[in-house]
Structure formats: C-alpha cells, structure tokens
Amino acid sequence: MFTGIIEATGNIQSLEWVAGDVRAVITSDELDLSDVQVGDSICVSGVCLTAIEIKDKSFAVDISNETLALTSFAALEEGARVNLEKAMQPSSRFGGHIVSGHVDGLAELLLRKSDARSERLVFRAPENLKKYIAAKGSVCLEGISLTVNEVSDNQFGINIIPHTAEVTTFAELSEGDKVNLEVDLVSRYLERMLAVEKQEQGSGTLTFEKLAESGFTRKMDNK
Numbered sequence: 001m002f003t004g005i006i007e008a009t010g011n012i013q014s015l016e017w018v019a020g021d022v023r024a025v026i027t028s029d030e031l032d033l034s035d036v037q038v039g040d041s042i043c044v045s046g047v048c049l050t051a052i053e054i055k056d057k058s059f060a061v062d063i064s065n066e067t068l069a070l071t072s073f074a075a076l077e078e079g080a081r082v083n084l085e086k087a088m089q090p091s092s093r094f095g096g097h098i099v100s101g102h103v104d105g106l107a108e109l110l111l112r113k114s115d116a117r118s119e120r121l122v123f124r125a126p127e128n129l130k131k132y133i134a135a136k137g138s139v140c141l142e143g144i145s146l147t148v149n150e151v152s153d154n155q156f157g158i159n160i161i162p163h164t165a166e167v168t169t170f171a172e173l174s175e176g177d178k179v180n181l182e183v184d185l186v187s188r189y190l191e192r193m194l195a196v197e198k199q200e201q202g203s204g205t206l207t208f209e210k211l212a213e214s215g216f217t218r219k220m221d222n223k
Helices: 065-070 127-132 162-167 185-200 208-213
Strands: 008-018 021-027 041-044 047-054 058-063 081-086 105-115 118-124 138-141 144-152 155-160 178-183
Touching: 021 065, 041 058, 127 178, 127 185, 138 155, 178 185
Parallel strands: none
Antiparallel strands: 008 021, 008 081, 021 058, 041 047, 041 081, 047 058, 105 118, 105 178, 118 155, 138 144, 138 178, 144 155
16 A cells, blocks of 8 residues: 655666566665565556565566556656655555555646646546546546646646656656556545445335335335
C-alpha cells in the first residue's frame, strides 16, 4: 500500500527482454534502499512492482506483459525518469490517499497552463473510468496523489504547485502525453458493494410486498 507522496525520482538504467516480458533496473541517488528487501514492493510511476534484486543505489523488477499492456511502461526507454515511493509502514505519515499501485488505465494530458506560480493541467480519462472521478476527490497520476479541481464528462483538472513539478516527473509532461491513472480505491469498493446489494435485492421492481417490508403498506392476502 502507498500514499501517493513521491519520495524520490530515479532513472531506468536498463531494459531487458527475458522470456517474453521485461526486466528493468532502476537507479536512484535519492531513494534510501537500506530498509528494502527482495520481495518488497516499490511504486514506480504509479505501478506497484516487486524488487527482485537490490544493490546500493539500484533495484531490479520484472514487468509482466499485463503491466506493459495497461500502463505507460510500454513506451519506457532507457534513461527515462520515474517517480518512486516505497511501501508505507504502520508508522508512516498518511499524507496523500490510499494508493494500491494497480493502474486502472491511461489518462491523456490535454492542456497545461500557468496559474500564478502553480500550473493547471487538464486530463482526459478513459470512458470506463470517468464515473470514478469526482470534483475534490483524489486521483493518482504517475504515482502522485492529487486532488481533482473540476470534472467535465471524461475530462478533469488538477493543480500542481512548484514543489510537485520540481520533485516529480510532472515537469517533463507535455500535452498529448499519457500517464498512469489509478482512481480512488474507495469508489471502486463502493461500486462493488452497491452492485452486490442490488443483485441480492433482485431486479429492483416495486411491489406491494417490498412496500410492506419497508413499512409503507400492509401485505395483501392472495385470494
């Protein structure tokens, strides 16, 4: 589990195709790997990956075909800069929101403009994900926890302060770029709960029996 607060950035040192998928080595002078063990999770630009080898300033991960198909990793190149966050600990500050590192899809940057010292960015979400994005709710883009300012159909806007641009890969984003998008986990569970409840209650057709069960009328005897 992660919080969407980026700890450091790193670079893709190497990409190697191994038996049909990709093994990547990521280096970072900023990320403290002293408390990371083989098998631990690290969020790399919004994608939860397992460290399979750890050195002083680098770690290796395997990237499956499923991950390549659903994320921006398909376009990764050696030397690319990535956002990094280690899995949270029970004593960690919860500065962002609950982030699983399971990318739901790709959002496209449509507009980027200055707003005083900050910047306003407008993204387009995939049609199947727009229902999970709400104004003043949270989204995770490239591993970064962000507040949604406004929503219009499948487009949503965010604001980034100079610090966010400076310490993440957002400074390098251009209009037309696609980024990893993870919607708020709570909205996913809420949708599932409502779907199961509706299924258990039947089709939802209003009947005298249902009205009676809810206390609105008495059950009628069949004669």
